[in-house]
Amino acid sequence: MRGLSRGLVITLLLTLIAAMGGTWIGARYIYVQRHQPSLHEFVHDELRLSADQRAQIEVLERDFAVRRRAREAELRAANADLARAIQARHEYSPQVQAAVDRFHGAMGELQKETILHVLAMRAVLTPEQARQFDTRIGKALTEPAS
Template sequence: MKGLSRGLILTLVLTLIAAVGGTWIGARYIYAQQHQPSLHEFVHEELKLNTDQKTRLAALEQDFAVRRRAREAELRAANAELARAIQARHEYSPEVQAAVERFHDAMGELQKETILHVLAMRAILTPEQARQFDARISESLTEQAS
């Protein structure tokens, strides 16, 4: 009986270890397959920028961060305005419509700022880096449309 219990316990422990190990390995494999580096990671880690490019890119990123925060503040303000307008009348009133339009305008401006930033980053790249960058941008913009 002791031999059977010991064998059963050993089997259960090994099964548990195998299950946990298999789950961990599977999760890491799936994550690796699905995780595509962000554009920021791609530019910094895969394009092998020289020192001058890194300096110029840092300045671009710092400038964009300021502009992005301002646009995001506009989005938050537009959302707050929308919330107030909906709470005031609980209908699609002219105030709600104006708040929605303000939000869309702010979102459009953020998108324009982002596109201008992406184009400014491209301008500091070598022709070969720009080719890789263009392919990555194209892939990013079309992968969700599929």
């Protein structure tokens, strides 16, 4: 009986160690497979920008950050309007439709601002950097979200 319980304990410990090891290896593998650098990281860390390019892109990023914050404030305001309109009548009223339209308009403007920003950054790049950038943008726009 004693040999049976000792064998069971050893089996359980080995099973636990194997499970923990497998979980750790699997998590690392998935992280590496799924982690793609952001566009910001890609541009700054992988394109080997010159000092002049870095300075130009930093100006573009500062300007875009201001415009993006303004568009995001519009989105939050439109969401607040939508919440009030839904709470007022609990139906798809003209006020709800107006809030949805306002939100969609703000979202569209944010998307346009983002595209203009991406194209402005591309204009700063060398032809080889632009090729790499285009590949990265193409993947970002066509790969399914994870």
